Amino acid sequence: MEQSPLAGIRKLKVPRRIPKxxxxxxxxxxxxxxxxxxxxxxxxxxxxxxxxxxxxxxxVRRAELVDIRFEHxxxxxxxxxxxxxxxxxDKQRLVPFPAPAFEAYEKYVRYRPESPFPHVFISLHTLHPxxxxxxxxxxxxxSKRVQLSKKLTPHLLRHTFxxxxxxxxxxxxxxNRFCNNTPGVGLDGADEDHPRKRVYR
Numbered sequence: 001m002e003q004s005p006l007a008g009i010r011k012l013k014v015p016r017r018i019p020k021x022x023x024x025x026x027x028x029x030x031x032x033x034x035x036x037x038x039x040x041x042x043x044x045x046x047x048x049x050x051x052x053x054x055x056x057x058x059x060v061r062r063a064e065l066v067d068i069r070f071e072h073x074x075x076x077x078x079x080x081x082x083x084x085x086x087x088x089x090d091k092q093r094l095v096p097f098p099a100p101a102f103e104a105y106e107k108y109v110r111y112r113p114e115s116p117f118p119h120v121f122i123s124l125h126t127l128h129p130x131x132x133x134x135x136x137x138x139x140x141x142x143s144k145r146v147q148l149s150k151k152l153t154p155h156l157l158r159h160t161f162x163x164x165x166x167x168x169x170x171x172x173x174x175x176n177r178f179c180n181n182t183p184g185v186g187l188d189g190a191d192e193d194h195p196r197k198r199v200y201r
Contacts, residue, residue, distance in 0.1 A: 020156060021163040026148045027056060033146045035104065043111045044124060048138055050101075050108035051121060055135075055154055057101035059161030059179050060085060062154035066130045069118040070109075073097065095178050 022030070034052050039045040055065060064085050072084040074094075081097040097105075105120070115122045119129040135154050143152040150156060158179070165175050 019159040019163070020150055021160040022152075022156065023149055024164065026150075027160065027164070030142065030146050030148065030152070031056070031100075034142070040107065043108070043113070046104075046108040046111055047121065047124070048142075050104040051135065051138060052142070052157070053101040053104040055157040056161055057098040058083060058085075058095050059158050059165075060095075061087065061158060062132050062135045065135060065154070066119065066121055066132055068120045070120060071118065073105075093177065 030052065031049075033039065034045070034049040040049055051065065054060060054068070055062075060068075060083075064087055067086060068083070072086075074082045074084065076082070079099075081102050082094050083097045085093050085095060087093065109120065112120075112122070113124060113127060115127040117127070117129050121130040122128060123130055123134065139152045139154055139157075146152075162175050162179055165178070166172065
């Protein structure tokens with residue numbers, strides 16, 4: 001049998017599909033809606049605005065969002081605030097807590113009902129920690145109420161966070177560290193190239 005003429009030729013790598021993301025206009029429309037005075041007049045409205053703000057401004061995963069506890073937040077100064085995130089495979093990372101997201105967080109926790117659980121996001125009915133599916137439901141409801149270019153999901157907001165950082169000039173390596181997509185450095189800030197030092201310089 002004759003050898004195939006394609007023998008020895010390496011297969012071409014098919015480029016990975018570019019992740020979907022929301023436009024800057026989409027995000028403005030979404031946060032304007034969730035942060036409106038009418039929506040934030042209730043505790044639930046404040047909670048939803050804080051959730052969406054943290055998902056977008058910090059790029060956390062759905063499971064990471066519902067696992068945020070009060071002790072995970074590190075306030076160094078009024079303008080330097082961080083969130084300790086415990087992600088997949090027990091990996092821990094430290095990310096800056098941008099002012100718009102922290103402001104939404106503070107407005108929510110000021111009215112958050114007392115709960116025996118240390119989680120920031122709780123069910124306002126049972127006072128138990130919010131589930132991942134509760135986050136899905138919030139996004140699904142917002143998709144119906146806000147006109148966006150794509151269906152809103154927690155994962156889409158994470159892709160949007162990373163894409164918008166890149167469009168604003170952040171290096172891919174730093175974005176990967178924010179998202180915990182590659183091994184990062186320790187939380188002591190010893191690495192001069194760590195996002196903790198770059199963002200607050």
